[in-house]
Amino acid sequence: MATQEAVIVTKNLTKRYGAITAVQDLNLEIREGEIFGLLGPNGAGKTTTILMLLGLTEPTSGQALVKGLDATRHPLEVKRIVGYLPDNVGFYDDLTARENLLYTAGLNQIPPAEAEKRVALCLEQVGLGNEANRKVKEFSRGMRQRLGIADVMVKDPDVIILDEPTLGIDPEGVRELLSLIVRLSREGGKTVLLSSHLLHQVQQICDRVGIFVGGRLLAVGPVALLGQQVMAGKPLEVELQAAPDDDGLMAALGSLQGVTGVERQGAYIRLRCAPGCDVRSELTPYLAGRGYTLLYLRARGYDLDDIYRQYFQGEGYNDGLA
Numbered sequence: 349m350a351t352q353e354a355v356i357v358t359k360n361l362t363k364r365y366g367a368i369t370a371v372q373d374l375n376l377e378i379r380e381g382e383i384f385g386l387l388g389p390n391g392a393g394k395t396t397t398i399l400m401l402l403g404l405t406e407p408t409s410g411q412a413l414v415k416g417l418d419a420t421r422h423p424l425e426v427k428r429i430v431g432y433l434p435d436n437v438g439f440y441d442d443l444t445a446r447e448n449l450l451y452t453a454g455l456n457q458i459p460p461a462e463a464e465k466r467v468a469l470c471l472e473q474v475g476l477g478n479e480a481n482r483k484v485k486e487f488s489r490g491m492r493q494r495l496g497i498a499d500v501m502v503k504d505p506d507v508i509i510l511d512e513p514t515l516g517i518d519p520e521g522v523r524e525l526l527s528l529i530v531r532l533s534r535e536g537g538k539t540v541l542l543s544s545h546l547l548h549q550v551q552q553i554c555d556r557v558g559i560f561v562g563g564r565l566l567a568v569g570p571v572a573l574l575g576q577q578v579m580a581g582k583p584l585e586v587e588l589q590a591a592p593d594d595d596g597l598m599a600a601l602g603s604l605q606g607v608t609g610v611e612r613q614g615a616y617i618r619l620r621c622a623p624g625c626d627v628r629s630e631l632t633p634y635l636a637g638r639g640y641t642l643l644y645l646r647a648r649g650y651d652l653d654d655i656y657r658q659y660f661q662g663e664g665y666n667d668g669l670a
């Protein structure tokens with residue numbers, strides 16, 4: 349569980365590449381044991397931020413601190429406490445999973461007997477215990493990512509940074525990977541920073557998210573709170589499905605008091621409510637009284653896709669980033 353102690357802190361962190369400002373005045377605090385999602389489209393500055401936190405890129409101005417250590421001044425100490433999974437993790441394809449992790453253990457000066465134990469445990473933790481002696485070239489992308497997490501775990505870091513960890517993995521693989529990340533945080537007490545543009549996935553596991561666009565952090569908080577902020581003062585829109593889905597249903601919905609608009613959107617019907625009005629609690633009895641059954645109901649604007657879109661629209665971005 350997250351405590352109040354900040355493990356990752358950035359203070360007016362800024363990085364310019366010539367005329368391009370990749371990261372602008374970033375002020376962020378990530379607490380111990382927290383899973384924090386850094387969200388943004390390609391080019392938002394996520395990777396640049398991560399590289400500055402690891403001491404791999406020098407900030408133009410400002411500071412990146414990990415457990416109080418300035419990443420620019422103490423890159424080696426920071427690397428000791430941070431495990432980093434880049435978006436394109438590299439392994440020796442002709443070596444087995446176990447041999448690859450033993451190599452990492454060696455680089456981290458873990459004594460051989462201890463290394464054998466840790467490697468076996470890490471492979472077990474990521475569900476690759478039975479694949480330890482298979483060559484990595486036979487692994488799927490999902491297996492490689494899990495091996496990447498095992499590789500990060502070998503040195504038992506306090507902080508884990510994952511750059512687009514779920515990219516290119518099938519839905520089942522994504523589920524496994526996300527539950528693994530949650531276990532590392534909840535059971536292992538690790539602080540996790542992950543970057544992603546895959547919103548539904550991040551929404552499931554992050555305690556807080558930061559929305560990052562054009563090098564600037566536009567909003568930070570738990571997903572539910574960001575939803576409330578984005579939607580404050582706007583009329584409620586709900587999305588629903590009901591059966592039987594006939595013309596009478598549309599007419600009935602249109603005559604419900606407090607509804608100002610009804611339209612079809614693909615498989616769903618979208619209702620717009622009058623300002624300050626919320627018809628959700630009335631819908632089930634209202635429809636049941638007219639012979640309809642409510643099958644699905646959701647308030648729009650409160651999940652991460654909607655929140656993200658609102659911020660992008662404000663910044664001149666458009667849809668299609670799910």
Ligand SMILES: Nc1ncnc2c1ncn2[C@@H]1O[C@H](COP(=O)(O)OP(=O)(O)OP(=O)(O)O)[C@@H](O)[C@H]1O
Nearest residue numbers: 365368369370388389390391392393394395396397
């Ligand atoms: N070494 C570099 N030299 C010049 N410009 C760079 C360099 N690295 C990044 N940039 C620029 O900085 C901006 C932020 O890039 P960054 O890779 O941090 O974004 P990102 O959010 O991680 O995106 P992606 O998901 O595509 O990796 C981009 O405009 C990019 O072109």
